[in-house]
Amino acid sequence: MDLNVDVWFEFLKQNWLVIVVALVVLLLVLNFVKTVIKWALVAVIAAFIIIYSGISLKDIGDAVTTVTDQAVDITKSEALEMMKKEATEAEITQNGDGTFTIKTPNLEVTGNDGDGKVKVKFHGVALGEWKINDTIEAFIQEAKRNK
Structure with a gap:
Protein backbone atom coordinates (compact mmCIF):
# COMPACT_ATOMS: atom_id res chain seq x y z
CA MET A 1 0.00 0.00 0.00
CA ASP A 2 1.77 3.13 -1.28
CA LEU A 3 0.71 6.14 0.77
CA ASN A 4 1.74 9.71 0.20
CA VAL A 5 3.55 11.55 3.01
CA ASP A 6 1.03 14.39 2.64
CA VAL A 7 -1.78 11.93 3.40
CA TRP A 8 -0.08 10.81 6.63
CA PHE A 9 0.65 14.40 7.64
CA GLU A 10 -2.98 15.40 7.03
CA PHE A 11 -4.22 12.37 8.97
CA LEU A 12 -1.95 13.18 11.93
CA LYS A 13 -3.04 16.80 11.81
CA GLN A 14 -6.72 15.90 11.90
CA ASN A 15 -6.53 13.03 14.40
CA TRP A 16 -3.74 14.02 16.77
CA LEU A 17 -6.03 13.94 19.80
CA VAL A 18 -7.17 10.35 19.16
CA ILE A 19 -3.56 9.26 18.68
CA VAL A 20 -2.42 10.96 21.91
CA VAL A 21 -5.28 9.39 23.89
CA ALA A 22 -4.46 5.96 22.42
CA LEU A 23 -0.80 6.33 23.34
CA VAL A 24 -1.68 7.36 26.91
CA VAL A 25 -4.00 4.38 27.25
CA LEU A 26 -1.27 2.10 25.87
CA LEU A 27 1.23 3.43 28.41
CA LEU A 28 -1.26 2.92 31.24
CA VAL A 29 -1.99 -0.60 30.07
CA LEU A 30 1.71 -1.43 29.82
CA ASN A 31 2.36 -0.07 33.31
CA PHE A 32 -0.58 -1.62 35.20
CA VAL A 33 -1.64 -4.83 33.50
CA LYS A 34 0.44 -7.99 33.37
CA THR A 35 1.48 -10.40 30.59
CA VAL A 36 -1.17 -11.92 28.29
CA ILE A 37 -3.95 -9.48 29.15
CA LYS A 38 -1.58 -6.57 28.66
CA TRP A 39 -0.58 -7.66 25.17
CA ALA A 40 -4.17 -8.52 24.23
CA LEU A 41 -5.24 -4.98 25.17
CA VAL A 42 -2.28 -3.51 23.28
CA ALA A 43 -3.29 -5.54 20.20
CA VAL A 44 -6.92 -4.36 20.47
CA ILE A 45 -5.89 -0.72 20.79
CA ALA A 46 -3.43 -1.03 17.91
CA ALA A 47 -6.10 -2.70 15.75
CA PHE A 48 -8.54 0.11 16.58
CA ILE A 49 -6.01 2.74 15.50
CA ILE A 50 -5.16 0.86 12.31
CA ILE A 51 -8.82 0.36 11.37
CA TYR A 52 -9.70 3.93 12.27
CA SER A 53 -6.75 5.35 10.36
CA GLY A 54 -7.42 3.15 7.33
CA ILE A 55 -10.83 4.66 6.82
CA SER A 56 -9.62 8.21 7.39
CA LEU A 57 -6.50 7.76 5.29
CA LYS A 58 -8.55 6.51 2.36
CA ASP A 59 -10.85 9.51 2.55
CA ILE A 60 -7.93 11.90 2.90
CA GLY A 61 -6.08 10.13 0.10
CA ASP A 62 -9.08 10.54 -2.21
CA ALA A 63 -9.23 14.24 -1.37
CA VAL A 64 -5.51 14.69 -2.02
CA THR A 65 -5.86 12.84 -5.34
CA THR A 66 -8.74 15.08 -6.40
CA VAL A 67 -6.82 18.24 -5.56
CA THR A 68 -3.72 16.90 -7.34
CA ASP A 69 -5.74 16.07 -10.46
CA GLN A 70 -7.25 19.56 -10.48
CA ALA A 71 -3.81 21.14 -10.10
CA VAL A 72 -2.44 19.05 -12.97
CA ASP A 73 -5.38 20.06 -15.20
CA ILE A 74 -4.76 23.74 -14.42
Missing part, protein backbone atom coordinates in the same frame (compact mmCIF):
# COMPACT_ATOMS: atom_id res chain seq x y z
CA THR A 75 -1.04 23.32 -15.10
CA LYS A 76 -1.79 21.59 -18.42
CA SER A 77 -3.99 24.50 -19.45
CA GLU A 78 -1.23 26.95 -18.52
CA ALA A 79 1.33 24.91 -20.47
CA LEU A 80 -0.88 24.89 -23.57
CA GLU A 81 -1.32 28.66 -23.29
CA MET A 82 2.44 29.03 -22.91
CA MET A 83 2.92 26.97 -26.09
CA LYS A 84 0.79 29.50 -27.97
CA LYS A 85 2.70 32.45 -26.51
CA GLU A 86 6.22 31.06 -26.88
CA ALA A 87 5.86 29.27 -30.22
CA THR A 88 7.89 31.96 -31.99
CA GLU A 89 10.78 31.36 -29.54
CA ALA A 90 10.69 27.58 -29.86
CA GLU A 91 13.94 25.91 -30.88
CA ILE A 92 13.82 22.34 -32.14
CA THR A 93 16.60 19.77 -32.03
CA GLN A 94 16.02 16.77 -34.27
CA ASN A 95 18.02 13.62 -33.66
CA GLY A 96 18.98 11.01 -36.21
CA ASP A 97 16.72 8.40 -34.60
CA GLY A 98 13.53 10.38 -35.32
CA THR A 99 13.21 11.93 -31.88
CA PHE A 100 13.03 15.66 -31.29
CA THR A 101 13.22 18.15 -28.46
CA ILE A 102 11.64 21.58 -28.54
CA LYS A 103 12.69 24.15 -25.97
CA THR A 104 11.37 27.55 -25.02
CA PRO A 105 12.16 29.61 -21.91
CA ASN A 106 9.39 27.80 -19.98
CA LEU A 107 8.70 24.58 -21.88
CA GLU A 108 10.43 21.44 -23.07
CA VAL A 109 8.59 19.09 -25.42
CA THR A 110 10.13 15.79 -26.51
CA GLY A 111 8.73 13.20 -28.82
CA ASN A 112 9.20 10.87 -31.75
CA ASP A 113 8.13 11.78 -35.28
CA GLY A 114 4.88 10.01 -36.14
CA ASP A 115 4.33 8.72 -32.58
CA GLY A 116 1.27 10.87 -31.82
CA LYS A 117 2.47 11.59 -28.28
CA VAL A 118 4.92 13.97 -26.65
CA LYS A 119 6.39 14.42 -23.18
CA VAL A 120 5.95 17.90 -21.75
CA LYS A 121 7.93 19.73 -19.08
CA PHE A 122 6.66 23.08 -17.82
CA HIS A 123 9.08 25.17 -15.75
CA GLY A 124 11.22 22.03 -15.43
CA VAL A 125 8.36 19.93 -14.00
CA ALA A 126 7.35 16.85 -16.00
CA LEU A 127 3.64 16.90 -16.85
CA GLY A 128 3.59 13.46 -18.40
CA GLU A 129 2.93 12.17 -21.87
CA TRP A 130 0.25 13.96 -23.91
CA LYS A 131 -1.49 13.07 -27.13
CA ILE A 132 -0.70 15.56 -29.86
CA ASN A 133 -3.64 17.95 -30.30
CA ASP A 134 -4.03 20.99 -32.57
CA THR A 135 -2.16 23.31 -30.20
CA ILE A 136 0.79 20.95 -29.81
CA GLU A 137 0.89 20.28 -33.56
CA ALA A 138 0.94 24.04 -34.27
CA PHE A 139 3.72 24.43 -31.68
CA ILE A 140 5.79 21.70 -33.36
CA GLN A 141 5.25 23.19 -36.82
CA GLU A 142 6.21 26.68 -35.61
CA ALA A 143 9.39 25.28 -34.03
CA LYS A 144 10.27 23.61 -37.33
CA ARG A 145 9.70 26.91 -39.17
CA ASN A 146 11.94 28.71 -36.64
CA LYS A 147 14.82 26.36 -37.46
Whole structure:
Protein backbone atom coordinates (compact mmCIF):
# COMPACT_ATOMS: atom_id res chain seq x y z
CA MET A 1 0.00 0.00 0.00
CA ASP A 2 1.77 3.13 -1.28
CA LEU A 3 0.71 6.14 0.77
CA ASN A 4 1.74 9.71 0.20
CA VAL A 5 3.55 11.55 3.01
CA ASP A 6 1.03 14.39 2.64
CA VAL A 7 -1.78 11.93 3.40
CA TRP A 8 -0.08 10.81 6.63
CA PHE A 9 0.65 14.40 7.64
CA GLU A 10 -2.98 15.40 7.03
CA PHE A 11 -4.22 12.37 8.97
CA LEU A 12 -1.95 13.18 11.93
CA LYS A 13 -3.04 16.80 11.81
CA GLN A 14 -6.72 15.90 11.90
CA ASN A 15 -6.53 13.03 14.40
CA TRP A 16 -3.74 14.02 16.77
CA LEU A 17 -6.03 13.94 19.80
CA VAL A 18 -7.17 10.35 19.16
CA ILE A 19 -3.56 9.26 18.68
CA VAL A 20 -2.42 10.96 21.91
CA VAL A 21 -5.28 9.39 23.89
CA ALA A 22 -4.46 5.96 22.42
CA LEU A 23 -0.80 6.33 23.34
CA VAL A 24 -1.68 7.36 26.91
CA VAL A 25 -4.00 4.38 27.25
CA LEU A 26 -1.27 2.10 25.87
CA LEU A 27 1.23 3.43 28.41
CA LEU A 28 -1.26 2.92 31.24
CA VAL A 29 -1.99 -0.60 30.07
CA LEU A 30 1.71 -1.43 29.82
CA ASN A 31 2.36 -0.07 33.31
CA PHE A 32 -0.58 -1.62 35.20
CA VAL A 33 -1.64 -4.83 33.50
CA LYS A 34 0.44 -7.99 33.37
CA THR A 35 1.48 -10.40 30.59
CA VAL A 36 -1.17 -11.92 28.29
CA ILE A 37 -3.95 -9.48 29.15
CA LYS A 38 -1.58 -6.57 28.66
CA TRP A 39 -0.58 -7.66 25.17
CA ALA A 40 -4.17 -8.52 24.23
CA LEU A 41 -5.24 -4.98 25.17
CA VAL A 42 -2.28 -3.51 23.28
CA ALA A 43 -3.29 -5.54 20.20
CA VAL A 44 -6.92 -4.36 20.47
CA ILE A 45 -5.89 -0.72 20.79
CA ALA A 46 -3.43 -1.03 17.91
CA ALA A 47 -6.10 -2.70 15.75
CA PHE A 48 -8.54 0.11 16.58
CA ILE A 49 -6.01 2.74 15.50
CA ILE A 50 -5.16 0.86 12.31
CA ILE A 51 -8.82 0.36 11.37
CA TYR A 52 -9.70 3.93 12.27
CA SER A 53 -6.75 5.35 10.36
CA GLY A 54 -7.42 3.15 7.33
CA ILE A 55 -10.83 4.66 6.82
CA SER A 56 -9.62 8.21 7.39
CA LEU A 57 -6.50 7.76 5.29
CA LYS A 58 -8.55 6.51 2.36
CA ASP A 59 -10.85 9.51 2.55
CA ILE A 60 -7.93 11.90 2.90
CA GLY A 61 -6.08 10.13 0.10
CA ASP A 62 -9.08 10.54 -2.21
CA ALA A 63 -9.23 14.24 -1.37
CA VAL A 64 -5.51 14.69 -2.02
CA THR A 65 -5.86 12.84 -5.34
CA THR A 66 -8.74 15.08 -6.40
CA VAL A 67 -6.82 18.24 -5.56
CA THR A 68 -3.72 16.90 -7.34
CA ASP A 69 -5.74 16.07 -10.46
CA GLN A 70 -7.25 19.56 -10.48
CA ALA A 71 -3.81 21.14 -10.10
CA VAL A 72 -2.44 19.05 -12.97
CA ASP A 73 -5.38 20.06 -15.20
CA ILE A 74 -4.76 23.74 -14.42
CA THR A 75 -1.04 23.32 -15.10
CA LYS A 76 -1.79 21.59 -18.42
CA SER A 77 -3.99 24.50 -19.45
CA GLU A 78 -1.23 26.95 -18.52
CA ALA A 79 1.33 24.91 -20.47
CA LEU A 80 -0.88 24.89 -23.57
CA GLU A 81 -1.32 28.66 -23.29
CA MET A 82 2.44 29.03 -22.91
CA MET A 83 2.92 26.97 -26.09
CA LYS A 84 0.79 29.50 -27.97
CA LYS A 85 2.70 32.45 -26.51
CA GLU A 86 6.22 31.06 -26.88
CA ALA A 87 5.86 29.27 -30.22
CA THR A 88 7.89 31.96 -31.99
CA GLU A 89 10.78 31.36 -29.54
CA ALA A 90 10.69 27.58 -29.86
CA GLU A 91 13.94 25.91 -30.88
CA ILE A 92 13.82 22.34 -32.14
CA THR A 93 16.60 19.77 -32.03
CA GLN A 94 16.02 16.77 -34.27
CA ASN A 95 18.02 13.62 -33.66
CA GLY A 96 18.98 11.01 -36.21
CA ASP A 97 16.72 8.40 -34.60
CA GLY A 98 13.53 10.38 -35.32
CA THR A 99 13.21 11.93 -31.88
CA PHE A 100 13.03 15.66 -31.29
CA THR A 101 13.22 18.15 -28.46
CA ILE A 102 11.64 21.58 -28.54
CA LYS A 103 12.69 24.15 -25.97
CA THR A 104 11.37 27.55 -25.02
CA PRO A 105 12.16 29.61 -21.91
CA ASN A 106 9.39 27.80 -19.98
CA LEU A 107 8.70 24.58 -21.88
CA GLU A 108 10.43 21.44 -23.07
CA VAL A 109 8.59 19.09 -25.42
CA THR A 110 10.13 15.79 -26.51
CA GLY A 111 8.73 13.20 -28.82
CA ASN A 112 9.20 10.87 -31.75
CA ASP A 113 8.13 11.78 -35.28
CA GLY A 114 4.88 10.01 -36.14
CA ASP A 115 4.33 8.72 -32.58
CA GLY A 116 1.27 10.87 -31.82
CA LYS A 117 2.47 11.59 -28.28
CA VAL A 118 4.92 13.97 -26.65
CA LYS A 119 6.39 14.42 -23.18
CA VAL A 120 5.95 17.90 -21.75
CA LYS A 121 7.93 19.73 -19.08
CA PHE A 122 6.66 23.08 -17.82
CA HIS A 123 9.08 25.17 -15.75
CA GLY A 124 11.22 22.03 -15.43
CA VAL A 125 8.36 19.93 -14.00
CA ALA A 126 7.35 16.85 -16.00
CA LEU A 127 3.64 16.90 -16.85
CA GLY A 128 3.59 13.46 -18.40
CA GLU A 129 2.93 12.17 -21.87
CA TRP A 130 0.25 13.96 -23.91
CA LYS A 131 -1.49 13.07 -27.13
CA ILE A 132 -0.70 15.56 -29.86
CA ASN A 133 -3.64 17.95 -30.30
CA ASP A 134 -4.03 20.99 -32.57
CA THR A 135 -2.16 23.31 -30.20
CA ILE A 136 0.79 20.95 -29.81
CA GLU A 137 0.89 20.28 -33.56
CA ALA A 138 0.94 24.04 -34.27
CA PHE A 139 3.72 24.43 -31.68
CA ILE A 140 5.79 21.70 -33.36
CA GLN A 141 5.25 23.19 -36.82
CA GLU A 142 6.21 26.68 -35.61
CA ALA A 143 9.39 25.28 -34.03
CA LYS A 144 10.27 23.61 -37.33
CA ARG A 145 9.70 26.91 -39.17
CA ASN A 146 11.94 28.71 -36.64
CA LYS A 147 14.82 26.36 -37.46
